Amino acid sequence: MALKKPYLDIPGTTIFDADQARRGYWLNQFCMSLMKAENRARFKAAERAYLDEWPMTEAQKQAVLERDLNKAIATGGNIYFLAKIGATDGKSFQRMAASMTGMTETEYRDMMVSGGRSPDGNRVVGEDGTAQEHRQPQGSGEPGWEH
């Protein structure tokens, strides 16, 4: 019998469950490798070659090269692992968070200073809140970041 997953109807949200972790195993392990300064240097020197050392899917590699965290999450990445990529690029967590919303860092920061994103309209898929699919992108930002 299939497991119950009562979290699949939350908009703009991917829960890192056992299935996602299985899909994303090598992507996330690649990210862990960036905890070491020597690996960060090797990755920055030749990104594609470094990625090719890992048995990741092409979609996962492209997501990393484009710094597209939404694509990385869709292919099994988890944000705490993916954050090592942003750290390697010297980016703050807030910059990374902004990149997933379609907002610029300033737009995102302004939203947070104003009290953050309201849960209203963002609890269940099909409502009209800012995180719903039909409201993307939310600002004038691009996916990813300069690196």
Place this chain on the structure above:
Amino acid sequence: MARVTASVYTSHVPAIGAALDGGKTEEPYWRPLFAGYERSRNWFSDQRPDVVFLVYNDHATAFSLDLVPTFAIGTGTEFEPADEGWGPRPVPKVAGHPELASHIAQSVIQDDFDLTLVNKMPVDHGLTVPLSLMCGQPSAWPCAVIPFAVNVVLYPAPSGRRCFELGRAIRRAIQSYDEPLDVQIWGTGGMSHQLQGPRAGLINQSWDNRFLDRLIDDPSGLSKVPHDEYVREAGSEGIELVMWLIARGAMADAAGGEKPSVIHRFYHVPASNTAVGHLILEEKTP
């Protein structure tokens, strides 16, 4: 005998550590947040506990996907601050309390909670930011710390109910330790925040404050809140709040004793992507 004297609850946002380490605490963005902890630092230095049992979560630092323990207790003599990718925080090493940690491990495992024992692991911002908030920037931490890591990264985290019951078992374990140690138990993480996807930046102030109310007055009822409510209402990373229930379960009233006194309560939005909540509960007759 050892005794539990108080519990402390706080968010552990990495940007708070970066602001402290970078000397930014007086900047307008950060000043209100650090002001909310001034009273806490004074209280803590008056209390002088011998040991802090610090419940936190590792953020893909010590534990990769190679190994994901649900509950891991640090039984080692010391723990190094981790390099999380931006370089290690300039904070002291954490001195453990191997004797008490081993005693707690043996006791709660026999009480049906299957802990993983860890003698060597780096500790990340989840553990060091709460220490900085409560102790400031000393050259050595003022007491021993037992790191207690809970998996909240790979779904499912343990249930709130399981965490609350574990806290009760930890209290029994501490109280059966022969040395007369004063022990505080801290629950960290939360409050509402989401760091991923188009819903990143979610903050739910009314839910958070209701959580604080219930943590004080109805922790047993609160422990029955299911995972998907945390995620839906408080964001995907808001699920860290289950860890607060471990600390709350270790208070006397969860064992039929007196309700603790509320020493301090503070709430602030935002710290980077996160709502910051903080509470200190002190035992009336420890």
